[in-house]
Amino acid sequence: MSRRPDNPQSDPSSSDRSSSVVEDWTELRTLLLAPEQTQLDELRDRLDGQVVQARDVGRVLPEAFAVRGDHDEPLSTVLAPYVESGFVTAVRKSPRTIVDAIAPIMGPAIRQAIARALQSMTQSFNRSLDESLSVRSLRWRVDAWRTGRSFAEVVLLHTLRYRVEQVFLIHRETGLLLHHVATDAAVVQDEHVLSGMLTAIQNYARDSFGASQDQTLDQFQVGDWTVWVEQGSQAYLAAVIRGTPPTSLREDFRDVLDHIHAKHTDTLARFKGDAAPFKTTQTQLETCLQAHYETPRPDPLKAWILVGLLLLGAIWLGWTTYQNQTRWSMLLTELKATPGLVVTAAKSTWGAYYLEGLRDPLAKDPSELVAEAGFDPTVVKAVWSPYYALNPELVLVRAETMLHPPDTVKLTMEGDTLVATGSASETWVGETRRFAALIPGVSRYRDEKLLTHSVAELLDRINQTVVRFGPGVSTVGPSEQRVLGIVGVALRSLDEAAAHTGQRVVLEVLGSTDSTGPAARNAQLRKERAETVLASIGQHHIGEHTTVITDIVRSAASNGSQTEVGSRRIVTLRAFLTTAGAENETARP
């Protein structure tokens, strides 16, 4: 234990003295420290007393806030709920005051919002008017009709396509470019000059209309592009937009601009031309490069047209195929029905046609039938092998082409027998008898009804003919007519015979009268009678190898030997053969 000499209790004999010492000490302390003591007591009172403290805090509160606020945010965080609830209470208690206070701020903002809404409405209305006459509008009208939407709505839907191509962050006062972002598609000229010009244009517009500093040029249009300007206190955003942007885009710009302002308050305020710090706004600005593309829906109208066309094509194809098929079968029937044609094979594949068969050389040309059926002869490939058809009509044609019968002969087929009737020269009759059975399709030949005549016989028949007339008449009677018919046939045959031998037939028609009546009248009669007889024989019986002489009347009359004949009312015929070209001499013996 340590010894404490100054301890009064250590010496019991001195207890009185020590108590007096304590009193002295207290007195001394009171004497020395009385004023401080009072102050201390006062301080303690102040610290304990609520009223005093509140007054003191109130005195330093503004500075305290200022000091705290400069450094960090906890203060505002702590205060925020109280301010908020305080505000709510205030609004509840006296809304009028609040309204009065914010009206000047809200008024212009609301007015601007309404103006913008109206503007976009008129814009879309104008657009729908513009579009109402275009081809596009027609499509949209169809769209509207199909979807049951209003036309204006459809137009709006279609035009709500846009792309923000460039965004400029521009220092408001100097017009200097702080930062610039652009899409790859954008055509970027000199963004610095553009910033300056944009600023100048805004100044110009504002000055020209005598507008105040906060009335700004918010938007202008250059061709397909719209330039939107979003104003901030230090900087503004200018966005070059292609197409028609929605108004909601402005809110995004606003947010970005506000964000940049909040983040770069100092840098903006102190801006002296160094844009480097604003490189950090890149990502912010890039969020403004929005684009809205219309999803390329398959055009239903186009699909319809396509389906329609396909359908039409199918119908057309079906129709033509059907038509061709019908024509084809009709052609085949036709070919089969044609004498001398035998179809052995027929094929039709995809517009190509193939025919194979037998064809008599004398049959109708099958390509003619093909063309008649309406086919292009080039698409129908046909192979015809020659053959002799045994159809009676073809056999007949064949016989006629091979035998060259004279006009006086008529050929017919009776089954497989060739029959000749009429009259013909001996030569033709003889030759035909030899060859007829050799003609394909002819198995027998008959000519028992065919008159054969020699040249002499024919001449006799003609020369014996005498046509009689009534007195003073030049008309031919019915019996004479019949006789002259035979003469005609004979003349015809004679003509053919002459043709064979290279000679000419000369026919003299000699008219006569009786000796009564005036000579002039008789001469007239003679002439008329000769002509009548010639007419009765018929010009068609006079072949090209025959020469007719009628004007021998006069010379005959002067001839004395003819007197006997000359005194009768008759016409006599005289035919003879002569070598071709010499008939004139022979005609006048």
Add this chain to the structure above:
Amino acid sequence: MIQKKICMLGGFAVGKTSLVRRFVTNVFSDQYRTTIGVTVERKSLVVDDHDVTLMLWDLYGEDEFQRLRESYLRGSSGYIIVMDGTRQSTLDGALALQQTAARTLGPVPFIAIINKADVRAEWEIDDRSINQLRERGWTVLFGSAKLGQGVDELFTLLATQMLKASPPSGVPS
């Protein structure tokens, strides 16, 4: 890179546009084309190892539109006052313009140039008036946009002064 906005000030047809064109594109045209409103041009140059981009605002020179000019002036780091040596009146206009500029912009650097030095013989502005301007503290240069005289010097000098007036960060003043 530092950008600076510069305004070209001066009366009608003193040669503002010609000076800017000579400086930016190094061409000169005798044809006079009225500048409508304002034209902004850009020219980059290096001053004291700094890349400086000058945005040259060429205002139209109609003197009756003073009010308009103030809004264009705002934000300029410096300006150029152009006078036409052959017209005394352009000097009086220059004085008024300088006052407007100083009022709007405060004490920013500016340089005055008396243009059309190539026709010195026709000058109306005499040495006495020029000296008076210099006594006011003006930097007065002579130049010719036509010949390209004094043009680069004009802009380089102003750029230097502007950099001095507000040095870019990281450079001791």
